[in-house]
Amino acid sequence: MSHRLTSLLLAGAVLAPSEAFAALHQGLTSALAHTTFDYIIVGGGAAGAVVANRLSEDHDISVLLIEAGSRKGSDFNDTAIEIPGRSAALQKTRFDWNFTTTPQVGYDNRSIAYPRGHVLGGSTAINVMAYCRGSRDDYDRWARVTGDYGWSWDSLFPYILNLDRVTPSADGHSTAGQFNPDVHGHTGLLNISLANYFIEPGALSINASHELSSQFPFNLDFNSGNTVGLSYTQQTIYKGARFTSAHGYLAPFFERPNLDVVVNTLVTKVVQTGTHRDVPAFRAVQVYNSSTNTTTKLTARHEVILSAGAVKSPHLLMLSGIGDTSELSAVGIEPLVSLPDVGKNLQDHVFLPLIHTVVPGVFTLNQLRENATFAAAALAQWTNTRTGPLTLPGGDTWGWFRLPASSSAFEIAPDPSAGETSAHYEAIIEDTFISKVLTPPSTGNFLTLLLNLISPASRGTISLASADPLAAPLIDPRFLTAPVDIAMIREAIRAVRVFLAAPAWQGWITGEYGALANATTDAELDAFARSNADSVDHVSGTVAMGPRECTRVGCGALNPDLSVKGTVGLRVVDASAFPFIISGHTQGSTYILAERASDIIKNARH
Ligand SMILES: Cc1cc2nc3c(=O)[nH]c(=O)nc-3n(C[C@H](O)[C@H](O)[C@H](O)COP(=O)(O)OP(=O)(O)OC[C@H]3O[C@@H](n4cnc5c(N)ncnc54)[C@H](O)[C@@H]3O)c2cc1C
Ligand SMILES: *[C@@H]1O[C@H](CO)[C@@H](O)[C@H](O)[C@H]1NC(C)=O
Ligand SMILES: *[C@@H]1O[C@H](CO)[C@@H](O)[C@H](O)[C@H]1NC(C)=O
Ligand SMILES: *[C@@H]1O[C@H](CO)[C@@H](O)[C@H](O)[C@H]1NC(C)=O
Ligand SMILES: *[C@@H]1O[C@H](CO)[C@@H](O)[C@H](O)[C@H]1NC(C)=O
Ligand SMILES: *[C@@H]1O[C@H](CO)[C@@H](O)[C@H](O)[C@H]1NC(C)=O
Ligand SMILES: *[C@@H]1O[C@H](CO)[C@@H](O)[C@H](O)[C@H]1NC(C)=O
Ligand SMILES: *[C@@H]1O[C@H](CO)[C@@H](O)[C@H](O)[C@H]1NC(C)=O
Ligand SMILES: *[C@@H]1O[C@H](CO)[C@@H](O)[C@H](O)[C@H]1NC(C)=O
Ligand SMILES: *[C@@H]1O[C@H](CO)[C@@H](O)[C@H](O)[C@H]1NC(C)=O
Numbered sequence: 001m002s003h004r005l006t007s008l009l010l011a012g013a014v015l016a017p018s019e020a021f022a023a024l025h026q027g028l029t030s031a032l033a034h035t036t037f038d039y040i041i042v043g044g045g046a047a048g049a050v051v052a053n054r055l056s057e058d059h060d061i062s063v064l065l066i067e068a069g070s071r072k073g074s075d076f077n078d079t080a081i082e083i084p085g086r087s088a089a090l091q092k093t094r095f096d097w098n099f100t101t102t103p104q105v106g107y108d109n110r111s112i113a114y115p116r117g118h119v120l121g122g123s124t125a126i127n128v129m130a131y132c133r134g135s136r137d138d139y140d141r142w143a144r145v146t147g148d149y150g151w152s153w154d155s156l157f158p159y160i161l162n163l164d165r166v167t168p169s170a171d172g173h174s175t176a177g178q179f180n181p182d183v184h185g186h187t188g189l190l191n192i193s194l195a196n197y198f199i200e201p202g203a204l205s206i207n208a209s210h211e212l213s214s215q216f217p218f219n220l221d222f223n224s225g226n227t228v229g230l231s232y233t234q235q236t237i238y239k240g241a242r243f244t245s246a247h248g249y250l251a252p253f254f255e256r257p258n259l260d261v262v263v264n265t266l267v268t269k270v271v272q273t274g275t276h277r278d279v280p281a282f283r284a285v286q287v288y289n290s291s292t293n294t295t296t297k298l299t300a301r302h303e304v305i306l307s308a309g310a311v312k313s314p315h316l317l318m319l320s321g322i323g324d325t326s327e328l329s330a331v332g333i334e335p336l337v338s339l340p341d342v343g344k345n346l347q348d349h350v351f352l353p354l355i356h357t358v359v360p361g362v363f364t365l366n367q368l369r370e371n372a373t374f375a376a377a378a379l380a381q382w383t384n385t386r387t388g389p390l391t392l393p394g395g396d397t398w399g400w401f402r403l404p405a406s407s408s409a410f411e412i413a414p415d416p417s418a419g420e421t422s423a424h425y426e427a428i429i430e431d432t433f434i435s436k437v438l439t440p441p442s443t444g445n446f447l448t449l450l451l452n453l454i455s456p457a458s459r460g461t462i463s464l465a466s467a468d469p470l471a472a473p474l475i476d477p478r479f480l481t482a483p484v485d486i487a488m489i490r491e492a493i494r495a496v497r498v499f500l501a502a503p504a505w506q507g508w509i510t511g512e513y514g515a516l517a518n519a520t521t522d523a524e525l526d527a528f529a530r531s532n533a534d535s536v537d538h539v540s541g542t543v544a545m546g547p548r549e550c551t552r553v554g555c556g557a558l559n560p561d562l563s564v565k566g567t568v569g570l571r572v573v574d575a576s577a578f579p580f581i582i583s584g585h586t587q588g589s590t591y592i593l594a595e596r597a598s599d600i601i602k603n604a605r606h
Pocket of ligand 4: 092093094095096097098118
């Protein structure tokens with residue numbers, strides 16, 4: 001804390017009262033480098049922002065949060081980030097780490113882009129803002145596999161309930177009947193909202209769910225613990241603009257004297273600081289300064305917490321000598337802790353757009369791409385009033401559906417979903433052309449039913465390409481490699497064909513677009529999926545928690561309290577820790593995990 005005092009004294013009279021971000025530093029100052037913090041958190045994304053906030057609630061605890069991204073600390077406030085309808089444009093910019101996967105065997109050996117947020121707010125600043133908590137069965141499975149009942153839905157419920165705050169819609173419409181207020185708290189730091197713009201196929205999908213309610217029921221709130229059914233979407237959007245972890249958990253708290261946030265600063269490894277009862281302690285990090293090509297070591301009094309996300313947290317552990325010893329030795333890194341599960345168990349969701357043509361006369365958001373006048377008007381509307389089509393990041397409705405227990409998919413392997421409250425596939429209804437493979441035609445009306453395989457069985461890896469901390473790791477999600485996954489996606493395509501044949505859609509949808517139209521046999525459907533699929537960008541599970549005593553391969557790299565097995569003073573708190581990916585978009589469960597983790601860390605001090 002003393003450096004803050006010093007800099008305040010030095011700044012003296014020139015410190016304007018409007019200086020909003022006393023604790024936000026654009027680089028590692030020598031004052032910071034000479035301060036010993038109680039906790040050092042690496043990464044200011046979904047999880048890191050929560051942990052920094054919760055630990056610094058206690059005035060006696062000093063916290064340093066180190067974030068690699070952000071040219072300036074207020075980057076999360078950038079208009080490009082805040083316009084919900086423009087999220088795809090953030091990829092391959094300075095807000096993205098620009099990762100690429102290895103060739104994906106299940107995707108005809110295509111390599112795909114693997115975006116990750118490189119900015120304060122992390123991936124919450126570049127994601128598509130879908131807000132999902134996951135299902136009761138998802139968390140109950142976490143509790144079962146870790147042996148820690150604290151990870152069950154019921155036990156987590158106070159965190160789940162109090163995480164989000166449903167804020168009024170930006171366009172003033174009534175949200176009655178679009179969600180269940182009883183399953184949301186009203187005091188959370190994470191502001192969310194229902195959609196602020198409505199598309200016709202959203203309403204049609206609701207009607208279709210009423211028409212086919214036995215197979216595709218309506219669900220008032222997918223965030224109640226039971227995700228299954230067709231519902232209105234919920235988003236991390238506040239007053240028509242994106243709301244990141246930095247907006248909710250950091251910016252309002254920059255005045256805390258015991259919280260320092262440094263952006264533009266890359267951590268290259270964690271550093272062993274000694275041993276405690278023969279167990280190596282890792283209470284320091286090494287940070288890299290690219291302009292001087294030098295490193296600085298920062299030591300924490302209590303703990304280092306890695307919240308660098310499910311690509312970089314395992315990468316940092318391996319760079320530090322914590323991982324599979326033969327893999328480390330192979331690239332010339334001295335193994336310090338044998339922990340073969342680091343970088344294994346990667347889980348992600350398969351993204352498969354099913355594009356349809358719709359009747360020529362209707363209005364669709366293809367206009368945003370096809371009609372410059374409309375696009376300019378939409379941008380002006382968003383800029384002036386934070387309303388209109390650009391407030392919508394995707395669809396305003398989505399379905400979370402299960403395949404029947406009798407599905408042929410489950411003759412191949414047991415159902416990989418967590419249970420009855422978890423879907424097998426998600427179907428997002430969007431009235432525009434979506435594909436990461438096909439180029440949209442310059443004119444035409446399209447609807448995309450975006451299929452996401454939400455309870456997958458495939459498992460991938462993060463591994464070292466080299467010992468160079470500035471080189472990206474090898475990312476191999478192994479999408480659609482488990483036979484049950486390709487079978488589930490095949491049966492999901494067949495199921496949504498039934499949904500889209502409901503009377504509600506008659507006279508609106510005219511047909512399937514492209515190769516989908518010709519795909520009916522198993523082989524044709526599989527070929528269509530493998531050649532058109534991508535990622536929903538939900539990488540998880542790469543430093544998974546597991547049972548405390550177990551050190552066998554497959555038992556997880558973390559204890560249930562998120563401490564790294566075989567170490568002291570080191571935890572991983574982010575989406576890496578999920579033993580199973582949840583059956584929803586993953587930011588919500590990352591926030592939930594980080595809220596409980598913060599209490600675990602606070603309680604460990606006593
Ligand atoms: C394009 C995209 C779309 C998505 N869409 C959705 C969606 O609609 N809904 C949803 O729920 N989820 C979505 N997700 C996933 C969701 O955003 C993530 O699951 C969530 O942000 C994970 O949180 P995290 O804390 O684990 O990691 P992140 O939020 O990625 O944060 C990690 C942080 O650590 C920093 N960092 C990494 N390495 C270092 C280092 N060496 N030194 C210093 N700092 C470092 C990073 O820059 C980053 O800020 C999407 C993700 C992406 C990329
Ligand atoms: C790198 O070092 C230079 C020289 O000491 C310093 O001015 C700069 O702020 C440092 N950059 C970061 C990002 O810490
Ligand atoms: C961020 O945006 C808010 C709202 O527009 C504004 O009040 C605040 O000053 C901005 N902060 C920065 C650092 O630009
Ligand atoms: C990602 O790529 C873009 C485009 O090449 C580049 O401008 C940006 O700096 C890159 N991001 C990072 C973090 O290097
Ligand atoms: C993908 O690559 C593997 C390994 O190189 C090869 O065996 C396989 O035939 C390739 N598959 C396709 C569809 O090209
Ligand atoms: C949905 O069904 C209701 C009741 O039949 C009908 O009034 C409404 O027009 C339908 N919505 C759309 C978008 O067709
Ligand atoms: C979140 O929403 C609440 C209620 O609308 C508001 O008071 C608060 O300022 C918002 N938080 C931020 C950080 O904007
Ligand atoms: C940075 O320093 C390392 C180690 O001292 C050296 O190997 C490397 O060549 C340097 N890189 C640059 C760009 O100077
Ligand atoms: C383009 O958008 C403008 C503004 O919404 C609209 O008036 C015009 O009819 C549109 N043009 C076409 C070809 O749809
Ligand atoms: C679908 O099959 C028909 C008949 O074989 C063929 O003419 C057409 O080009 C195919 N369409 C696509 C998009 O593959």
